[in-house]
Amino acid sequence: MKANEVIKKVLAEHGEITEVYWVACGGSLIDLYPSHFMMTVESAKTSSGWHTAKEFLVATPKKLGKHSMVVMCSHSGNTKEAVEAAVLAYERGAAVVTLTDNAGSKADDPRFIAWVYPWGDGVPTAEVPLGICPMLAAELIKAQEGFDKYDALVEGIAKMDDIIAKAKVKVNAELGEKFADLCEENKFFYILGSGANFSQTYGFAICSLMEMQWQNCCYIHSGEYFHGPFECTEPGVFYFLQMGSSSARVMDERALDFLKTHTDRLMVLDALEYGMADVDEGVRAYLEPALFYAMNVELRAARGKRFDHSPEIRRYMGIEKY
Incomplete structure (x- = not known):
């Protein structure tokens, strides 16, 4: 089809x-x-x-x-x-x-x-x-x-497989073990993101971590961070920031600037460092969630290996009546 x-x-x-x-x-x-x-x-x-x-x-x-x-x-x-x-x-x-x-x-x-x-x-x-x-x-x-970004979108989708393949190698080499360490050290943490990527901020929290790893965590929109949630920021509190590569990035950058000076437990996954610079800037926002999904899968696997917790295990879903 x-x-x-x-x-x-x-x-x-x-x-x-x-x-x-x-x-x-x-x-x-x-x-x-x-x-x-x-x-x-x-x-x-x-x-x-x-x-x-x-x-x-x-x-x-x-x-x-x-x-x-x-x-x-x-x-x-x-x-x-x-x-x-x-x-x-x-x-x-x-x-x-x-x-x-x-x-x-x-x-x-x-x-x-x-x-x-x-x-x-x-x-x-x-x-x-x-x-x-x-x-x-x-x-x-x-x-x-009419859609003047149509060709750029088609070209961008065609590039995503190669971008994701390379990004998987990079994220496992640079962040996988560190993320597992931080999950061991922090029973609860916050995940930030914005724009179309916020879907994967939400997804990383509720699907990859809460459902598949039983990891307590919370998702926050980078643009909403300064309208309440930043009051919980302090040394010893772990924040994971998904930085986009399109127009919403300004919200992620603002959050990053504050986090750098107010917590000592911060991990950043920057789409520009993981291949999205190769995609036309006009359509990056609509495609980089595919990158972040793939990165979420790799990071949950790293945590799962450390905790000996298969992402297939459930204790309620499909088991209890709800």
Whole structure:
């Protein structure tokens, strides 16, 4: 399946798309955020919303209808709230695009435009949600109003696999063991980030660390740091800063300047030092979350090895009734 074919079909059946809703749960919701961010920044014609699936069900936007496109992602294809959200959108007359790794799942339903993507080591960025969704957004913008960054985005996605491969080697050599050390020394810490990358700040906390490592931590938006949270900064408190490479970087830099002088436990992962300088500055914001996701995976693996804690272990999820 190709993004341009999906958008061509959507527009042929629905005419104009005036709003896009990105709907999912957990890690899948995190993967959708950069595309929502891109639609918000780049489109003058189409509004965008980003919703955890249950909230979409209980607080459904009144605009949802024929001229809406809902992009729902469920890795398993059977996430109850996400599937229910897709069905609701379909019943309201919206174009519904579902993304799943699981062929034959509830998300892979003929009522929807179902995109079954591959998953695992070696799968190109272009073929997973962090690559698919920016192209869905780009194709929609291009078709309805023109998009002068389209070619740069396509070129950037093509570069991400090489960037990520090199970054994995670098992060393991430079930060992996140190991160594991800091996790041993700190039962709790803070993670900062901004822009589209904030999705991976959030994801590093709630998925990689809290879910997969049972590590207590908290995510903070770099732009919000000085509006309350910085009062907790002091020597002995560990901060992990994800520094972006696009316009939101100014917020990360401001946080970094303060952290350097107010804590002695600081780790910085700077996208410009991990390959993003090779991507056109105009589209970096929409692609570097894929880099940070890959770095999150490597760092959680380093912690998992140190603590002998497999990221596959759960004590509640899929085990208890909830």
